[in-house]
Amino acid sequence: MKTSYKIAIVGSTGLVGRTVLKILEEKNFKNCSYTLFSSKKSAGSKLEFLGQSYVICELTENSFNSKFDYAIFCAGGEVSKKYIPIAVKNGCTVIDNSSVFRMDPKVPLVVPEVNPEKIFENSGIIANPNCSTIQAVIPLKPLDIKYNIKRIVYSTYQAVSGAGRQGILDLESGIKGEPPKKFPYPIFNNCIPHIDVFLEDGYTKEEHKMIDETRKILDKPNLPITATTVRVPVRNCHSESINIEFEKEFDIYDVFKLLEKSPGIIVVDNPSKNYYPLATKADGGDEILVGRIRRDFSIKSGLNIWCVGDNLRKGAASNAVQILEKLL
Amino acid sequence: MKTSYKIAIVGSTGLVGRTVLKILEEKNFKNCSYTLFSSKKSAGSKLEFLGQSYVICELTENSFNSKFDYAIFCAGGEVSKKYIPIAVKNGCTVIDNSSVFRMDPKVPLVVPEVNPEKIFENSGIIANPNCSTIQAVIPLKPLDIKYNIKRIVYSTYQAVSGAGRQGILDLESGIKGEPPKKFPYPIFNNCIPHIDVFLEDGYTKEEHKMIDETRKILDKPNLPITATTVRVPVRNCHSESINIEFEKEFDIYDVFKLLEKSPGIIVVDNPSKNYYPLATKADGGDEILVGRIRRDFSIKSGLNIWCVGDNLRKGAASNAVQILEKLL
Numbered sequence: 001m002k003t004s005y006k007i008a009i010v011g012s013t014g015l016v017g018r019t020v021l022k023i024l025e026e027k028n029f030k031n032c033s034y035t036l037f038s039s040k041k042s043a044g045s046k047l048e049f050l051g052q053s054y055v056i057c058e059l060t061e062n063s064f065n066s067k068f069d070y071a072i073f074c075a076g077g078e079v080s081k082k083y084i085p086i087a088v089k090n091g092c093t094v095i096d097n098s099s100v101f102r103m104d105p106k107v108p109l110v111v112p113e114v115n116p117e118k119i120f121e122n123s124g125i126i127a128n129p130n131c132s133t134i135q136a137v138i139p140l141k142p143l144d145i146k147y148n149i150k151r152i153v154y155s156t157y158q159a160v161s162g163a164g165r166q167g168i169l170d171l172e173s174g175i176k177g178e179p180p181k182k183f184p185y186p187i188f189n190n191c192i193p194h195i196d197v198f199l200e201d202g203y204t205k206e207e208h209k210m211i212d213e214t215r216k217i218l219d220k221p222n223l224p225i226t227a228t229t230v231r232v233p234v235r236n237c238h239s240e241s242i243n244i245e246f247e248k249e250f251d252i253y254d255v256f257k258l259l260e261k262s263p264g265i266i267v268v269d270n271p272s273k274n275y276y277p278l279a280t281k282a283d284g285g286d287e288i289l290v291g292r293i294r295r296d297f298s299i300k301s302g303l304n305i306w307c308v309g310d311n312l313r314k315g316a317a318s319n320a321v322q323i324l325e326k327l328l
Numbered sequence: 329m330k331t332s333y334k335i336a337i338v339g340s341t342g343l344v345g346r347t348v349l350k351i352l353e354e355k356n357f358k359n360c361s362y363t364l365f366s367s368k369k370s371a372g373s374k375l376e377f378l379g380q381s382y383v384i385c386e387l388t389e390n391s392f393n394s395k396f397d398y399a400i401f402c403a404g405g406e407v408s409k410k411y412i413p414i415a416v417k418n419g420c421t422v423i424d425n426s427s428v429f430r431m432d433p434k435v436p437l438v439v440p441e442v443n444p445e446k447i448f449e450n451s452g453i454i455a456n457p458n459c460s461t462i463q464a465v466i467p468l469k470p471l472d473i474k475y476n477i478k479r480i481v482y483s484t485y486q487a488v489s490g491a492g493r494q495g496i497l498d499l500e501s502g503i504k505g506e507p508p509k510k511f512p513y514p515i516f517n518n519c520i521p522h523i524d525v526f527l528e529d530g531y532t533k534e535e536h537k538m539i540d541e542t543r544k545i546l547d548k549p550n551l552p553i554t555a556t557t558v559r560v561p562v563r564n565c566h567s568e569s570i571n572i573e574f575e576k577e578f579d580i581y582d583v584f585k586l587l588e589k590s591p592g593i594i595v596v597d598n599p600s601k602n603y604y605p606l607a608t609k610a611d612g613g614d615e616i617l618v619g620r621i622r623r624d625f626s627i628k629s630g631l632n633i634w635c636v637g638d639n640l641r642k643g644a645a646s647n648a649v650q651i652l653e654k655l656l
Contacts (some may be wrong), residue, residue, distance in 0.1 A: 153571045153626070184602045189607060192484045193619075201625075232562075294530035297554065298481070299552060299554050302554065
């Protein structure tokens with residue numbers, strides 16, 4: 001690794017940004033020089049990172065005048081839309097956590113376990129997929145290669161941390177009976193079938209993200225997929241009930257073996273011992289836990305799985321850092 | 329109504345039993361004489377009911393010697409298995425909340441909005457379906473009549489009250505960091521894809537109940553159905569993501585209109601106003617809230633809906649009392 005890469009972390013004080021810093025520390029990413037950006041609000045504050053004290057810099061239109069090699073953006077769509085083109089024009093390669101560029105045909109949408117080869121087809125921007133998509137495509141990819149996926153039905157159980165720090169605060173304050181600030185309804189004691197905004201067709205943008213991004217990452221632009229995405233009162237880690245129909249017939253033991261040897265997955269599936277994926281077990285890890293693997297008897301070549309992933313880590317920060325690692 | 333019916337409530341101190349009493353009070357079911365039974369543990373304690381003080385009687389093998397006209401059993405499978413045959417032999421007609429007799433071909437499995445005509449085909453026992461099945465078949469029945477259901481994919485989000493009082497206590501104590509007593513893992517901050525016991529094929533008994541009972545109630549013994557049933561950290565009211573494929577084509581506006589005029593349903597579906605079914609809104613009601621009604625574009629004649637019901641009331645107690653009302 002070249003030792004002098006200059007790296008910008010944009011949105012470094014947010015929930016995902018802090019997780020990016022944590023993962024860089026875990027991976028001991030020392031041989032780079034970092035600049036940590038935030039909005040005006042948090043700028044000037046200090047952060048301990050890799051044994052040093054960093055003063056957070058305000059992100060401005062001139063921030064990328066001093067050339068950066070790489071940037072990880074985790075500050076939301078508006079910031080990405082405005083500042084990423086400036087960064088790219090100044091020669092910086094950007095890994096973007098927002099949804100702004102994900103469906104741009106010139107922008108690779110990458111999960112390193114699934115389509116790492118796309119990383120180098122970038123024109124300055126590599127998009128990090130939606131958290132709920134990342135944890136789904138990791139088990140779906142090897143299954144698709146072997147059995148050719150014909151249709152997917154997603155139902156998600158998404159944690160409040162996916163809505164940022166205020167999402168977590170809404171759950172915590174909801175327990176005490178206080179009204180929500182982030183969510184339209186109390187999330188405590190509720191399942192809210194509404195993530196991101198509603199679109200004309202009655203689906204939410206989150207549901208469309210799962211459909212469109214899965215198609216792009218699996219490189220099957222017309223794959224029939226439907227989705228119902230739901231916020232549940234869980235602090236961290238998304239769970240997903242995934243129903244899959246394949247073109248080819250499968251042996252259920254081969255499915256277990258295939259998933260067990262596939263990258264980024266831990267198979268947790270032993271009903272007799274009550275082993276199955278749980279949010280509390282996936283929390284803090286980078287692997288996707290896959291279990292409840294069983295034939296769907298209602299259709300030819302149907303399969304049900306239950307997968308759980310840490311949406312802040314593998315669903316966002318770890319995936320971005322893995323892309324950075326591949327780039328370096 | 330004859331004024332002298334003798335009615336036994338078995339399991340009257342449990343979560344469902346108390347809800348049965350509450351609903352009898354709401355409906356002002358005064359013109360009957362009641363005997364409230366429980367296990368030895370709660371026997372002798374007192375309960376206020378319909379303005380009177382009742383001493384809870386211990387259920388024994390002789391309890392049905394004094395003839396009862398009707399009994400509602402809400403004390404679990406073991407009690408139903410042992411005492412219902414005795415009650416029936418003594419001329420009592422029983423409405424049973426347990427799963428013991430549900431799939432017996434001689435026992436009608438009844439949701440009054442769906443198949444009320446079956447009530448009178450009983451040989452002494454009428455089974456109350458599983459909570460998660462009741463709230464599903466109420467919207468499914470009118471859709472099936474009009475469009476002929478071809479396949480169903482269920483993913484459920486089930487409240488802890490479905491596991492009885494200790495389920496609620498597990499959620500409450502889990503918030504304080506205490507270990508669970510009812511569930512195999514903490515339910516706070518978790519989604520547990522495990523309700524009832526696991527069977528040989530990798531499915532849980534709860535999933536089989538949903539599949540088998542839906543088929544029986546819709547009177548389609550071979551209908552292809554699959555299910556993933558999940559416990560979520562919600563106090564009361566189950567939510568369900570239901571994906572349906574029909575034989576016949578539909579117009580989405582006709583689906584709305586059909587559901588709106590169907591019994592037992594409140595359509596809550598206006599995304600532009602953030603109207604959709606929520607556990608906190610269904611709590612305490614007897615109607616099933618149905619929303620997120622939208623075409624599933626991944627398949628010909630596919631539909632997604634999200635339905636929420638109070639599992640203690642319509643999912644158990646209210647349904648049983650409605651059956652009793654039809655009998656009287």
